[in-house]
Amino acid sequence: MASKLSANGYVTSSDSKLYYEVEGNSDGPTILFIHGLGGTTNAYQPIVPDLQDYNIVRFDWGGHGRSSTPKTTSIESYVADAEAVLNELKLSNVYVVGHSLGGLVALHFAAKLSDKVKALVLFGPISPPPEAGQQGLKGRAAAVREKGMAGIADTVVGNAFAAESYKSRRGEVALAREMLTRQDPEGYALACEAAANSTPPAFDQIKAKVVVVSGKEDKVSTVQAGETTTQKLGSNAKQEVFEGVGHWHMLEATEKAIEIIKATFS
Numbered sequence: 124m125a126s127k128l129s130a131n132g133y134v135t136s137s138d139s140k141l142y143y144e145v146e147g148n149s150d151g152p153t154i155l156f157i158h159g160l161g162g163t164t165n166a167y168q169p170i171v172p173d174l175q176d177y178n179i180v181r182f183d184w185g186g187h188g189r190s191s192t193p194k195t196t197s198i199e200s201y202v203a204d205a206e207a208v209l210n211e212l213k214l215s216n217v218y219v220v221g222h223s224l225g226g227l228v229a230l231h232f233a234a235k236l237s238d239k240v241k242a243l244v245l246f247g248p249i250s251p252p253p254e255a256g257q258q259g260l261k262g263r264a265a266a267v268r269e270k271g272m273a274g275i276a277d278t279v280v281g282n283a284f285a286a287e288s289y290k291s292r293r294g295e296v297a298l299a300r301e302m303l304t305r306q307d308p309e310g311y312a313l314a315c316e317a318a319a320n321s322t323p324p325a326f327d328q329i330k331a332k333v334v335v336v337s338g339k340e341d342k343v344s345t346v347q348a349g350e351t352t353t354q355k356l357g358s359n360a361k362q363e364v365f366e367g368v369g370h371w372h373m374l375e376a377t378e379k380a381i382e383i384i385k386a387t388f389s
Contacts, residue, residue: 126172136207139185139193147179156181159223161303163188186310196313201228222246230324242332246372247344251321260319264312285340285369295374333360338368
């Protein structure tokens with residue numbers, strides 16, 4: 124089935140204009156998609172054509188993609204961005220899909236608005252980093268402010284894909300690179316700093332079912348990290364591991380990603 128937008132536009136959140144897209148079945152259950160660091164609404168483009176029975180909502184958080192760059196960002200501001208989009212569309216009782224840093228945002232969102240979230244699928248959710256990770260993210264922020272996105276794009280993309288995926292899925296690699304190189308350097312830098320300064324979500328406030336998806340070859344959010352997140356979520360959570368997959372689960376294992384979403388949100 125083809126992917127076809129039914130609505131798109133902008134909504135204001137804090138001091139940023141947020142771009143959003145809606146497609147699928149407006150009478151179906153809503154899925155809110157939250158992209159990760161360096162991503163956009165297009166991060167989920169390979170999977171949404173097979174989810175047209177759902178009301179699909181995607182947005183670019185402040186500083187990414189087609190959204191304007193605010194003066195500051197944080198995990199809390201990205202949660203507010205998601206909330207602003209839902210309020211604009213008058214939606215509640217949603218399913219949520221998050222990738223990478225968007226997975227951490229999704230967990231904070233589910234903790235804050237536990238009455239609005241029915242279930243979550245998290246692809247490679249990151250956790251607040253230790254000191255070394257914080258310094259690495261702050262160093263990356265400084266690098267893109269100085270040299271722009273092209274200076275880091277190939278290294279970041281190369282590290283994110285599994286070795287075989289990087290060789291065989293050239294179109295998907297190109298999509299990831301295009302999303303990254305098109306980012307506003309300041310917006311990306313702010314997101315790096317937001318990740319560096321992030322805190323854990325209130326796990327005890329998350330009532331929804333959660334499926335944590337880990338790539339066996341993911342060096343950004345390892346299988347062990349996914350297991351730890353799953354354990355912190357308690358009995359309502361489980362982990363699924365994709366063999367031969369790195370950090371771009373939706374691009375490297377598209378069919379499996381679709382199956383997980385349908386099974387969890389059925």
